[in-house]
Amino acid sequence: MKKCAFLLLSGAALSLASFTAPAYAGDRYGQRPPVVLSPDLSAPWVMQLGGQAAPRGGVVYRTKPRTKRALVAQPRTHRAEPRRVTNVALAAPRIKPKQASQLDPKFLPQTVSYDGNQKPGTIIIDTNQRFLYYVMGNGQARRYGVGVGKEGFGWSGTEKISRKAEWPGWTPPAEMIKRVREKEGRILPVHMKGGPENPLGARALYLGSTLYRIHGTNQPWTIGRAVSSGCIRMRNEDVTDLYERAKVGAKVIVM
Template sequence: MTRFVALLFAALTLLAGAGHAQAQNFGGSGFFGTDSRDIMGGGPNFFGGGGASPIPRTTVSFASNYAPGTIVINTAERRLYLVLGNGQALRYGIGVGRDGFRWSGTHRITAKKEWPSWTPPVQMLARRPDLPRHMAGGIDNPLGARAIYLGSTLYRIHGSNEPETIGQAVSSGCFRMTNDDVTDLYGRVSIGTTVVVKN
């Protein structure tokens, strides 16, 4: 067992070194260089990478008529609330869409994926033709450790390796969380969960 742990640690150390070298090769500001904030996530890092959220998740008072388990996203506040019932919710800090990319509406979770792959939509490729056409899931992927898909839209709640963007308006319409927070939320919700997005 001790040898297995040592081998696992060695493998992770090698991967971390490769990820660091790759970040340097792409300008040191995430996988896509200095303009990485145009995409939906961050640069190379490990699960939970990049550090803790600057907005720690916490249980707060939340008076509403929403059923327990509902996700309520307030883009103006840059917060996501998971309704717990009894006048309470679990509050997370999120990154939201830049001006011109924010939206509102009600959807349901239609899919959940661990270490999701990413295919940039046509609209994003028109703005950033330098982006790859597809990226397999993993530590370099801009969707981070988990992705929660919203209805038939192109938008997701997903992880990010750039915790400094939490609380900011930086994305192309998706909602980003730290890998730690999105993993926590991922484990608490299921397909079919209602997601209400407010501006």
């Protein structure tokens, strides 16, 4: 009986194995589903390859590949595109004035009353008030603001206009060249051609045989001050107007 029972159990086991074995083999060796790789390089499968997680959209760098077949990610290089700027207006550079260029309105040209006894065409210069008057007649005069000689260089007297010049050249006296070099450390030119940078400005009216002149200036902010070496300074536009009015031989009174 025992032998028969053992045979029955063995047969049952063999029958069960015969039914289950084909199904197990089919599952093991059948067609596998496709492998879908995540676009995110920080997914777990990358970690299994020994890489390091990177931010989304970043790059994984492998310094020591474990096998010859290991994938090595190439670093991405991002070249900055040069910034293109269009339709930009190029502004002219600003020139900073050496000193304040505003002029007191009282030194601007204007017609004033004149009750003196000088005949028309005469020029009267009041160095204290820093005004030049051109007598026009009919009880009127044209008044301009001027710069005059600084302390120690003022003078007074009567002269005549000996000649006139447009955009005159400047030849500073040897005495002036020496004085400026010793006191200010500046080297004045022996001669300077006429032009906008010339200290004599746009026009000059020479006074007799002296070294003094009524002239323009390249420093209009000095009008109304005692700054010159004895000459009478005017704005370029003002001395140009006076140049057209005054005649050679006209009397000039400096007081």
